[in-house]
Structure formats: structure tokens, C-alpha cells
Amino acid sequence: MMAAKCPICGKPSTAEYAPFCSKRCADIDLAHWLRGDYRIPAEPASENIPEE
Numbered sequence: 001m002m003a004a005k006c007p008i009c010g011k012p013s014t015a016e017y018a019p020f021c022s023k024r025c026a027d028i029d030l031a032h033w034l035r036g037d038y039r040i041p042a043e044p045a046s047e048n049i050p051e052e
């Protein structure tokens with residue numbers, strides 16, 4: 001059940017470069033991380049902590 005798509009270009013991901021479709025997309029994603037382009041869309045921890 002490999003329904004995953006490449007998060008970079010949307011093509012079906014391959015087992016070799018999962019979750020990406022190719023080394024190129026994996027490199028692009030890695031470059032984004034290294035440059036800090038990605039923000040973690042998780043809970044806003046800093047704003048959710050009661051100061052008590």
C-alpha cells in the first residue's frame with residue numbers, strides 16, 4: 001500500500017527515495033531544512049504554556 005506522494009512535486013514516491021520520488025526532490029527537501037525554510041506546523045508550544 002504505497003499511496004504516498006512526493007511532498008515536493010506530488011509524483012508517486014519511490015521505495016528508494018521515500019517519501020520522495022527521486023534524489024532530486026530529496027535533495028530539495030533537505031536543502032529547505034538546512035536553510036530553515038520549514039517551520040514546524042505543530043502546536044504553538046511557546047504560546048500555549050501557562051505561566052504559572
Ligand SMILES: [Zn+2]
Pocket residue numbers: 006007008009010011020021022025
Ligand atoms: Zn518529487
